Amino acid sequence: MKLTIALSKGRIFEETLPLLAAAGIVPAEDPESSRKLIIGTNRDDVRLVIVRASDVPTYVQYGAADLGIAGRDVLIEHGGDGLYQMLDLNIARCRMMVAVPEGFDYDAAVKKGARLKVASKYPLIAREHFAKKGVHVDIIKLYGSMELAPLVGLSDAIVDLVSTGGTLKANRLVAVEHILDISSRLVVNQAALKLKYGAIQPVLDAFSSVVRQGEAACKG
Ligand SMILES: Nc1ncnc2c1ncn2[C@@H]1O[C@H](COP(=O)(O)OP(=O)(O)OP(=O)(O)O)[C@@H](O)[C@H]1O
Numbered sequence: 001m002k003l004t005i006a007l008s009k010g011r012i013f014e015e016t017l018p019l020l021a022a023a024g025i026v027p028a029e030d031p032e033s034s035r036k037l038i039i040g041t042n043r044d045d046v047r048l049v050i051v052r053a054s055d056v057p058t059y060v061q062y063g064a065a066d067l068g069i070a071g072r073d074v075l076i077e078h079g080g081d082g083l084y085q086m087l088d089l090n091i092a093r094c095r096m097m098v099a100v101p102e103g104f105d106y107d108a109a110v111k112k113g114a115r116l117k118v119a120s121k122y123p124l125i126a127r128e129h130f131a132k133k134g135v136h137v138d139i140i141k142l143y144g145s146m147e148l149a150p151l152v153g154l155s156d157a158i159v160d161l162v163s164t165g166g167t168l169k170a171n172r173l174v175a176v177e178h179i180l181d182i183s184s185r186l187v188v189n190q191a192a193l194k195l196k197y198g199a200i201q202p203v204l205d206a207f208s209s210v211v212r213q214g215e216a217a218c219k220g
């Protein structure tokens with residue numbers, strides 16, 4: 001029985017390699033240099049499909065992939081239908097933040113009850129955050145380079161991911177609110193978990209043991 005795992009190129013692929021290795025899975029090619037979207041592995045029964053990060057939950061939801069790895073950000077925006085979230089892999093860690101241009105008095109604008117224009121790739125997360133605070137916002141949906149929006153007058157603020165803070169700094173923005181901690185999760189198609197339990201469980205066990213080792217190393 002063949003197992004299909006959906007992954008995105010870049011940081012998730014890189015950070016997943018040690019997890020795959022622990023499960024005895026080694027990709028036959030590097031998706032950064034190959035144009036192939038289906039990548040074989042050293043195991044005849046396991047293949048990888050390379051998709052956009054935000055498409056991973058969709059492939060798994062419809063069973064086109066049995067397993068996938070996606071950020072908590074992407075999973076919240078997707079909604080999680082048809083998926084089991086099995087494991088926090090503690091990879092691709094970052095924070096979802098509200099950020100504004102240096103010099104913009106965010107607290108004063110909120111206090112005044114101003115209606116804020118907020119640009120984000122994460123409209124659900126952004127909308128819910130401001131709704132909870134009782135702040136009126138117009139959400140402007142973007143697909144990337146959110147940091148540009150306030151610099152050219154498209155928005156007052158952004159909701160985006162922050163890791164080192166380097167991108168905010170380079171664009172003279174400052175983080176003013178922390179919304180969520182983000183990391184990537186292993187998701188499994190609900191039907192596949194039942195039908196392919198014997199093939200999926202060893203992968204889950206191997207991934208969990210790597211995560212536990214990482215946690216122990218952090219504590220120790
Ligand atoms: N700077 C960062 N540091 C750590 N993790 C990050 C960072 N930016 C994004 N992530 C996490 O990694 C995941 C994949 O990000 P990546 O940049 O590879 O894809 P993307 O360009 O956001 O997605 P798409 O191609 O669908 O637009 C994100 O969903 C998020 O969970």
Ligand SMILES: O=P(O)(O)OC[C@H]1O[C@H](OP(=O)(O)OP(=O)(O)O)[C@H](O)[C@@H]1O
Pocket residue numbers: 144145147160161162163164165166167168
């Ligand atoms: O705090 P930092 O370490 O600078 O990281 C933050 C940046 O990382 C993410 O972008 P990414 O690198 O994924 O680029 P993309 O959204 O254009 O793919 C995010 O959207 C920020 O722009």
